[in-house]
Amino acid sequence: MNPISSDIYALIDCNNFYASCERLFAPRLLNRPIVVLSNNDGCIVARSNEAKALGLGMGVPFFKHRNVIESNNVAVFSSNYPLYADMSKRVMQTLELFSPQIEIYSIDEAFLKLNGTPENLNLFGHKIKETVYKWTGIPVSIGIAKTKTLAKLANKLAKKLNHFNHVFDFSSLTNPDHYLKKFPVGDLWGVGSRYQKLLISKGIHTAYDLKYADPYLIKKYMTIQGKRMVLELNNTSCFELEEAPPTKKGIICSRSFAKAIIKQEKIKQALAGYVARATEKLRKQKSVTAYVSIFLRTSPFKGGFYSNSNGLKLNAPTNYTPRLIQVALYLLEAIFRKGLYYQKAGVMFSDISPMNQKQQSLFNYPQNHSKQDKLMQTIDKINKTWGNTSLRFGAEGVDKRWKMAQENLSPRYTTSWKELPLID
Known part of the structure; x- marks a missing residue:
């Protein structure tokens, strides 16, 4: 019998991060669809909710959606990495005020360990969300649970289900299986397309199915990581915070x-x-x-x-x-x-x-x-x-005309004195 975790994790994920950064310094873009393009303005790598509603796909070449973009007045931006990196740093610094234990998982995601938090976790999550937005202007969604896998799952539900208002405390549920039965196994953290096909072929279609699968059998299919995933779905913490990023081998x-x-x-x-x-x-x-x-x-x-x-x-x-x-x-x-x-x-x-x-x-x-x-x-x-x-x-050199195309690049509002936002 594996012990139920006494840890509490929160996964904070910035909503449509690149698009949110662009909108932050251009209020005229409020409610207007936004897309951000990859290197050389090739593919769509970020979309606002309005752009998603138009059916603009992630990773799709820009030229394939050009007609839809032009006919719907979609704002198009080249990736502004200095701006996104600086805004990410500001978000992460704000999160550090709520817990000394933080794992910066990506440019727009972080795990916090909330052990010992005296407040109602749902209220505490809303406090984090509101503070980040007030201090940085970036909207976030928060999933709270006893394991990192469940915190990721809760975060996806917080974004998807409007009544949670972007904060979902999964740890307090009396019947968590209600949500697990509706959660596709392919949407779980760590289940890629290859494992998704394998699990479905074994009759495992949802997070609920995986939760009650034999962990040793899953280990056979998915290595030790699969076994740990099953345990995490059962509130046994197997993945600790990586507070110091691992050194890159290459x-x-x-x-x-x-x-x-x-x-x-x-x-x-x-x-x-x-x-x-x-x-x-x-x-x-x-x-x-x-x-x-x-x-x-x-x-x-x-x-x-x-x-x-x-x-x-x-x-x-x-x-x-x-x-x-x-x-x-x-x-x-x-x-x-x-x-x-x-x-x-x-x-x-x-x-x-x-x-x-x-x-x-x-x-x-x-x-x-x-x-x-x-x-x-x-x-x-x-x-x-x-x-x-x-x-x-x-x-x-000085002549950089060979550099990657960035025809729709916004100013580096926060990292260049020459490109500070102007107020009329």
Whole structure:
């Protein structure tokens, strides 16, 4: 017999986050349908409720919905990552006031552990929701339960069922099976399309069916994660908060170009920029890399397709951007072919280890490492304060016409002094 959890988890999810960020600084968009597009303005990656009501699908290429979008006065935005990241940070900082135990699950989701909360949990959830909206302008939905799996489930119901007003305390239900019987198994956290098909083939169609399935049989189908899911549906907590994000084993930065590039110099500038972004992530998690690889390719939809990659093991791991740019550009020389129109390039770091375990090179003095670390810390600090391209490396170039298309980009209202919102 597994013990019923005494923990209480809340899953806070920002509603239509990208669209909500755009609407926040443009009140004229209230009640107007909004869509946000992916890199190079390719596919729809976020929709307001009004856009969903028009049948605009998630992940669908923009051009396929162009007629519907134009005929219904839908507001279209390119992804404004600096704005979304900053608003996410503000939401998460607000949530930290309600619990010292927080797991930032994604840019628009976080788990809180609410153990010891003296108040009525439903009222407390509404207090969180109202505070986040008052302080940041971002609407959220909240699911509360004794396990993370049930908190995710409760959050989906809080969004779907209007009478909950976006807060659902699943932990207080006397008959939770009433909701589990109506909840499709494929909508459960951790059940992808492959497991959904497998479970349905075994007669498991709902969360209720999975709750009362044999956990050891489910383990056979879905590994230990499946068994834990069954236990979590029965109020036995198996997934703890990850309060510190796990260190990434690999870091990749790549983009498709707005227009195909034929000049090697432009490819070099793009790669240098990708290295700069990737090393920033590397330093943020206090890591170094010992292996650098790059790739580039032409369009797979045009004749003469070419794709290649190249990599190098470093003699000493590092997170020093100039050194890693130097390596990436060296690797490019061996795989670049003249006369081709390249559509995409990227860089990847692997063999990642903590900075405090960094192996010193025989030919590099400790004082050099100290100077390099201080220089990178200064650059990171300035870019964090003034925007991530305030200081750039010369190899990144100045002409950025090759960058990904962002024809409908809104201002960086909260991270650029030049783009502050204006009030008439």
